[in-house]
Amino acid sequence: MDILITGGGGMIGRKLVERLAREGTLNGEKIDRVTLQDVVEPTVPPDAPFAVETRTTDLSDPGEADNLVSGHPQVIYHLAAVVSGEAETDFDKGYRVNLTGTWNLLEAVRRAGNVPRLVFTSSIAVYGAPFPEPIPDDFFHQPLTSYGAQKACCELLLSDYTRKGFVDGIGIRLPTICIRPGKPNKAASGFFSGIMREPLAGIEAVCPVDDTVRHWVASPRAAAGFLVHAAGLDGEEVGPRRNLNMPGHCVSIREMLDSLRRVAGDKVADRVRFEPDPFISRIVAGWPQNFDPQKSVELGFTTDPDFDSIIRVHIEDELGGRIAD
Amino acid sequence: MDILITGGGGMIGRKLVERLAREGTLNGEKIDRVTLQDVVEPTVPPDAPFAVETRTTDLSDPGEADNLVSGHPQVIYHLAAVVSGEAETDFDKGYRVNLTGTWNLLEAVRRAGNVPRLVFTSSIAVYGAPFPEPIPDDFFHQPLTSYGAQKACCELLLSDYTRKGFVDGIGIRLPTICIRPGKPNKAASGFFSGIMREPLAGIEAVCPVDDTVRHWVASPRAAAGFLVHAAGLDGEEVGPRRNLNMPGHCVSIREMLDSLRRVAGDKVADRVRFEPDPFISRIVAGWPQNFDPQKSVELGFTTDPDFDSIIRVHIEDELGGRIAD
Numbered sequence: 252m253d254i255l256i257t258g259g260g261g262m263i264g265r266k267l268v269e270r271l272a273r274e275g276t277l278n279g280e281k282i283d284r285v286t287l288q289d290v291v292e293p294t295v296p297p298d299a300p301f302a303v304e305t306r307t308t309d310l311s312d313p314g315e316a317d318n319l320v321s322g323h324p325q326v327i328y329h330l331a332a333v334v335s336g337e338a339e340t341d342f343d344k345g346y347r348v349n350l351t352g353t354w355n356l357l358e359a360v361r362r363a364g365n366v367p368r369l370v371f372t373s374s375i376a377v378y379g380a381p382f383p384e385p386i387p388d389d390f391f392h393q394p395l396t397s398y399g400a401q402k403a404c405c406e407l408l409l410s411d412y413t414r415k416g417f418v419d420g421i422g423i424r425l426p427t428i429c430i431r432p433g434k435p436n437k438a439a440s441g442f443f444s445g446i447m448r449e450p451l452a453g454i455e456a457v458c459p460v461d462d463t464v465r466h467w468v469a470s471p472r473a474a475a476g477f478l479v480h481a482a483g484l485d486g487e488e489v490g491p492r493r494n495l496n497m498p499g500h501c502v503s504i505r506e507m508l509d510s511l512r513r514v515a516g517d518k519v520a521d522r523v524r525f526e527p528d529p530f531i532s533r534i535v536a537g538w539p540q541n542f543d544p545q546k547s548v549e550l551g552f553t554t555d556p557d558f559d560s561i562i563r564v565h566i567e568d569e570l571g572g573r574i575a576d
Numbered sequence: 577m578d579i580l581i582t583g584g585g586g587m588i589g590r591k592l593v594e595r596l597a598r599e600g601t602l603n604g605e606k607i608d609r610v611t612l613q614d615v616v617e618p619t620v621p622p623d624a625p626f627a628v629e630t631r632t633t634d635l636s637d638p639g640e641a642d643n644l645v646s647g648h649p650q651v652i653y654h655l656a657a658v659v660s661g662e663a664e665t666d667f668d669k670g671y672r673v674n675l676t677g678t679w680n681l682l683e684a685v686r687r688a689g690n691v692p693r694l695v696f697t698s699s700i701a702v703y704g705a706p707f708p709e710p711i712p713d714d715f716f717h718q719p720l721t722s723y724g725a726q727k728a729c730c731e732l733l734l735s736d737y738t739r740k741g742f743v744d745g746i747g748i749r750l751p752t753i754c755i756r757p758g759k760p761n762k763a764a765s766g767f768f769s770g771i772m773r774e775p776l777a778g779i780e781a782v783c784p785v786d787d788t789v790r791h792w793v794a795s796p797r798a799a800a801g802f803l804v805h806a807a808g809l810d811g812e813e814v815g816p817r818r819n820l821n822m823p824g825h826c827v828s829i830r831e832m833l834d835s836l837r838r839v840a841g842d843k844v845a846d847r848v849r850f851e852p853d854p855f856i857s858r859i860v861a862g863w864p865q866n867f868d869p870q871k872s873v874e875l876g877f878t879t880d881p882d883f884d885s886i887i888r889v890h891i892e893d894e895l896g897g898r899i900a901d
Contacts (some may be wrong), residue, residue, distance in 0.1 A: 379816065388716075389708075391714045392716060392717065394732070394735075397736050400732045400736035404729045404732050404733070407717070407719070407725045407728050407729050408729070411719070411722050411725035414720065415667065491718070
């Protein structure tokens with residue numbers, strides 16, 4: 252099996268390819284080759300039991316999508332995107348990469364003609380306040396950010412290209428990924444990870460919203476699990492509604508900090524201080540907080556057991572089991 | 577006031593400009609000029625109390641959208657679209673005209689910088705079965721046609737460009753317009769008008785679906801009313817959810833034929849015969865039938881009193897009050 256991962260240099264891409272490298276198979280088939288595309292040079296996992304090709308390119312450049320799908324990969328993970336904060340401040344770049352880039356890819360797949368399974372990472376940012384509590388699967392998509400609007404458009408294209416038989420698409424609306432490893436990115440949701448990650452690494456962290464703010468989160472490990480599960484779904488069983496809310500946990504900042512205190516102790520938890528940021532607060536106020544993701548649960552998607560586990564996953568996967576003193 | 581109407585040569589455009597010509601004003605302001613753009617030469621209403629310019633162009637051609645908005649019209653009616661049946665059979669044309677064309681227009685408006693009120697005719701085809709009964713304003717958009725997907729994408733763009741302050745958009749999801757005057761078009765919904773219009777004109781008509789099929793309809797006169805009302809809405813009052821389900825009537829084919837018999841007599845009603853068409857039936861089965869358009873009713877949109885009135889509007893506006901014997 253050949254797999255293409257756009258945005259393969261990003262955090263989710265890295266988590267996915269590391270998992271694929273450990274397992275060596277996808278949908279029960281041996282993986283022969285993985286192509287990692289990104290605007291930055293993607294990291295090749297050591298000891299992968301398959302060939303790994305990297306392509307440092309811009310998916311929205313003319314012809315690049317055709318190049319990427321010319322080898323007829325059976326599974327395409329389309330992760331490449333400008334994140335929410337940057338899509339909000341650079342309107343043109345957001346639309347060019349997130350909407351035109353995805354549309355280019357779908358058109359290239361249509362021209363290639365082999366109807367691959369395409370797993371697209373959408374986002375709960377397709378939803379905009381006010382919300383029902385919890386949000387059902389059939390609540391409408393009225394994004395309050397350009398990022399959300401771009402993802403919602405891509406979902407519509409993915410469904411329609413799938414309905415016409417040009418691609419076999421599955422869109423998964425990722426919860427906010429927490430705890431993101433590494434450096435902060437430009438996502439407006441970055442602090443949800445920062446206020447856990449930095450204290451665990453011995454660094455002070457600033458929370459820009461108040462502690463009653465709730466959000467819908469899943470670990471990077473759970474996200475890699477969603478991607479692997481999505482590749483194997485039976486399209487007939489999914490039906491025409493191809494974009495799915497992923498299971499996650501609804502937690503408040505207060506609950507996250509209580510978890511941190513429980514799992515990592517007072518010294519770690521005391522490294523977080525509050526400094527309200529109106530720009531971030533305004534974006535976050537429009538975000539969904541709680542879901543009832545019936546369809547994805549029926550389809551067998553699973554997530555972290557609770558928020559304590561999300562912290563433990565980070566300590567295990569990123570910190571070699573050790574919390575900074 | 578300067579007004580631009582894209583798709584001004586179509587039926588809705590004609591109804592709108594005729595109404596504007598009768599009234600001479602919009603939002604209480606005197607109309608100075610109306611520009612009618614279409615791929616076919618638009619009809620200029622006789623005796624319009626304002627200047628009428630026609631432009632026979634393709635909105636999706638490079639540069640054309642910029643030309644159209646260079647005069648900074650205060651109100652833009654964006655009606656230009658490939659209809660549902662044609663968008664389904666010609667995938668590329670549908671996306672080029674309906675999505676790229678609309679996006680070009682929004683970009684041109686953004687560049688022009690004058691933030692006009694832009695009234696966009698969307699469609700209830702943004703919805704896909706299965707549906708709740710009736711469909712609430714916050715039901716999700718999962719179109720089952722390319723036309724519906726294109727309109728849903730345009731709605732997202734319209735909202736986002738409005739949110740960013742580039743345009744002051746209102747999207748109105750038109751019910752199926754019934755009774756459309758003139759010749760049948762390529763819309764899959766065309767028969768809803770045909771089975772009324774042809775018998776009233778003395779011609780036999782074929783109904784391609786069975787008589788239990790229900791649909792959501794409004795008269796051309798009501799549609800022109802929606803467009804005029806949408807131009808005057810206070811954007812603050814509408815809020816960020818700029819795309820609205822218009823009020824209409826949920827009628828079955830059986831109820832439509834009963835109305836026809838009541839209003840026009842047995843001889844006219846007996847001119848309809850049934851000949852099931854699987855292609856049309858399949859498209860129509862995925863269409864919404866009944867709405868609870870709370871928001872638009874709150875905002876003051878009004879529709880026909882009942883289906884008998886819809887038939888009478890056609891007899892009055894299109895047949896000079898006379899039914900063919």
